[in-house]
Amino acid sequence: MSEEPSPENGPGPVIDAAFFRRWLTAAAEVIDREATRLTELDSPIGDADHGSNLRRGFTAARTAIEKEPPLTPGDVLVQTGRQLISTVGGASGPLYGTLLRKAGKALGDGDRVTPEELCEALRAGVDGVSQLGGAVQGDKTMIDALVPAVEALSFALDKGAGLIEALAAARIAAEEGALATVPLQARKGRASYLGERSIGHQDPGATSSALLLGALARTAAQEGTG
C-alpha cells in the first residue's frame, strides 16, 4: 500500500457520510433509470425481477437514509445494506446487503475515510459476497464485475492516483467485467439450471454492480469538480 501523497491530483473529495448519501441518491437514480434493462437481462436466464427488485430496495434505502441520515460513512453503508436485505425480495438483496454491511463495518466509526480505507472496505464487502453466495470469478455473477473493480481501484491507488481517477478505473473494470460475462456459462443461482443455454447473455447482477460502481465514480467526480 502506497502512502505517498499525490499532489498532482489535489486533495480529492472528502469521503464522509454526506459523500455516501450522495452515492446512494445517485445509485437509486441509476437503478431506477436502468430497471427495465436489468429486468430484460434477467428475463432469458433469470426470473425477470432484478430491476424491479433493486429499484424497490434502493428506493426504500434512499428514503430511510434521507429520513434519518446516519452520521458516519460506515453507518450509511450498514443502514443501506440492512434496508436492501429487508426490501429487495430476491437474492440480490442479501448479496448487496452483505456487501454494504461488511464494507460499512470495515470503515469503522470515523467521520471521514481515506481512499485506501474505502478500497479495503470494498474488498471486505466483496469477500463477504463471495462467502455468502459461494461464487468465484467466472461463475457469471456480480463477482465478475466486483472483483476486477476492487483490483483496479487498489492498483490505481497504489500507483498514486487520486480518488476520482481510481474510481473511474474501477468503474471501467466493472463494466468490462460485466460485458465479459456474456460468453460464460452460469454456475450459481437460477441461471445455472439452464446450463449451456445461459451462454450468450450478460449477467444482470454483474450489470447492476457496474451501475453501482459507476454511481460511486460519478459521486467522486462531481464532488471534485463542483
Add this chain to the structure above:
Amino acid sequence: MTVGVVLVSHSAAVAESVAQLAAGLAGGGGPAPVAAAGGTPDGGFGTDAEAIVRAALAVDRGEGVAVLADLGSAVLTVKALLADDDELPPGTRLLDAPFVEGAVAAVVTASAGADLAAVAAAAEDAYTYRKA
C-alpha cells in the same frame, strides 16, 4: 420447552402448507411451535426478511430456533440475517436439509422434546433417504 421451527419459502402457500403438513405429522402431543415465512409482502414469489424475523421471534421458546429454507434468496437472506448478531433470536440455526422432508423431521423431533442439535441432525439426515 421446545425448539421452534421456521419455514422460509419463495411461496407463501408452500411455506404454509409444509408447516401444516409437518405439524399434522408431528402426532398428538402438541406439536412444536412452527411458523411460515413465505413470499414477498405484496403476495409475490420471493423472500421477506422481516417475515423471517417475525416468524423466528414467534416460535422462540429459548431453546433455539431451527430454520429451513427452500431456494437461492431464501437461503441467502437467512444467512445474511444470521451474520448479524442481533437480527434473529440467540440460538437460531439454518439447517442444511431438504425443505419438505427436513421440515417434517425437524417438527417431529422438536415436538418430541429434542434439543436443537438433535432436531438439526434429524432434518439433515433426511438427505440420506434415497428415493430411487
